[in-house]
Amino acid sequence: MDVRSLAPRPALPPGLDPRSAAILREIVEQYVETGDPVGSRTLSRRLPQPLSPATIRNVMADLTDAGLLFAPHTSAGRLPTDKGLRLFVDGLLQFGSLSDEERDTIVSVLEARGRSLQDTLSDASAMLSGLSSAAGLVLAPKSDGLIKHIEFAALGSGRALVILVGADGRVENRVIEIPAGLPPSALIEAGNYLNARLSGLSLEELRRHVTEEMADNRTELDHLSAGVVSSGLATWAGDSRGGSLIVRGQARLLADVTQIERISTIQMLFDRLETQETMLRLLDLAEQSDGVRIFIGAESGLFGVSGVSMVVAPARNEANRIVGAIGVIGPTRLNYGRIIPVVDYTARVIGRLLG
Template sequence: MSAAPIGEMSARARDVFRLVVENYLGSGQPVGSQTIARLPGLNLSPASIRNVMQDLEERGLLASPHTSAGRLPTETGLRLFVDAMMQAAAPSAQERAAIEARALGGGPIEEALAATSAALSGLSACAGIVLVPRREPVLRQFGFVPLSHGQALAVLVGHDGTVENRVVDLPRGLPPSALVEAGNYITERLAGLTLREAEARLRHEIGEGRAALDSAAHELIARGLAVWSQDNAARPVLIVRGAANLIDATAAADLERVRQLLDEIEGKEEIARLLDRARSGAGMKIFIGSENKLFSLSGSSVIAAPYHDGEGRVVGVVGVIGPTRLNYARVVPMVDFTAQALSRLMA
């Protein structure tokens, strides 16, 4: 049966459901009627609680793994709890300070993003993930290093200190001196420009006949610039920190699920495409278990929030991957605060 909206549940059913979910999220174990009956404020007998639990199971909100076991929330139940019942707990001053220290500690952007993801992982006990902004680096220095016959390594140094390498194919008949000449030309004439601006200027100067390079060097420069533009446009970069946090005491009893989850995390391109969906909205995205095909086998959840540049444009996504029983009330605000800190970093 499909789950009823929260407004169609009685106050008693809502209270029992909330307590079952909160206790399950804390322990990772099915919750029995005796456990709920011992909690303060409910004033129901174990028999009455079992009847309510049975009704909630028929509504598709709870499930019983064994005949004599307690209940645990289904993915539908977790979604209802997160959307309609969860009482979020703001990050503590210490948690906020730890996140901001990593995000705003200075250094290259990628290092700050990696450090922030590691801090979020440690605080949430999940795997921290961050999708790096698709930013075109601003050229500071550029060079070519010969590798073998027909190939060279293009080395780009950005104004923020980042260094990236790409392998490029060399034009036929290119003399060795052209590698030095091409690198010097880019550094002298195109430094301070983004890749797109550098390509546009190169085309303009070739068209005006002002580029003092032969045709082979022209082609080499065009290839060297194009490989970065194509790569940055097509490949979002994903940083994952703290995957070991996913192997906890309760996960040890389900090693196959953990193995599947770690395999899924290794497929960073798939996760990057999943997170890319969070770019389309202004707020938090929460994917619970099979709501996303990528994690349908391992039964994992993803909490992700976009972060923005100084002009308010979404430039990346930060979040966590964890078991479906993670502490949503604590982790959701923590991810949101981290996104705010990264937005300040990008401003």
């Protein structure tokens, strides 16, 4: 689903009569609120029009035959299937709206002065998690801007951390392999060498400049420090679409999970979020839309698991260029009407920040 406008839409999707639509809507809304199956007696008390439990049961049976509802175990109640949730989101969902106070709060959190861009993006992800009771995602593509500082820090066991700080405050970290027993002075010398050449250069320009110097033997670096420089710059070689994916609130996905198979599914989801492929796919999904997109179950092709939904929006700068992706991942009983406008507005604010 691509939500280009958050204005209310027609209340009746194709293929459903008003009575069936009202019952499906009420079941989904109860599912979102409680997660429990909904029975005919409960519906008869909650529906705006008077219907007998027997009539409701007949409609529920038709909706079940259509693949929109299912009965968990031996329960007399019903829950929506992914197909039923999709129909609800596409045709029955009434979007909420953000108050001026809520908009001001989002802006104040994201535009606070004196913080790095990485801290701002982390706060954005945590804010989305808190507002949605799910996991918040913020993806910032790799910056092509100027580099402010590069540093190498020993991690032990033949590894070092390369810390790159952009002129816009963005921080990226990569781990490189270094010779065992490399003296700390080699890391310091490598950092000093690169920082002395950063002025006014992007990462690609710096890499090209340093490569030329080394090829012409125009450096005063010793062999070990030269190796650190080459390894450090090589971690970004060919990574034209990399970036940073910040996920906050993963523990919220486990809050109501008790079954071993569900815990395994969520853990697989966590592992998937750590991969570079996921970052690229998120950008692809964002680029394919003008507004908020909602994926239910395995629809996105990103995770291949059921029981999980994702709401994602592109962050665009003033030139309408994609500069990131904002989203929420959680159980299919997300409060879509509440989350969609939050994700949409947050994406707009982040787009201005990253633009």
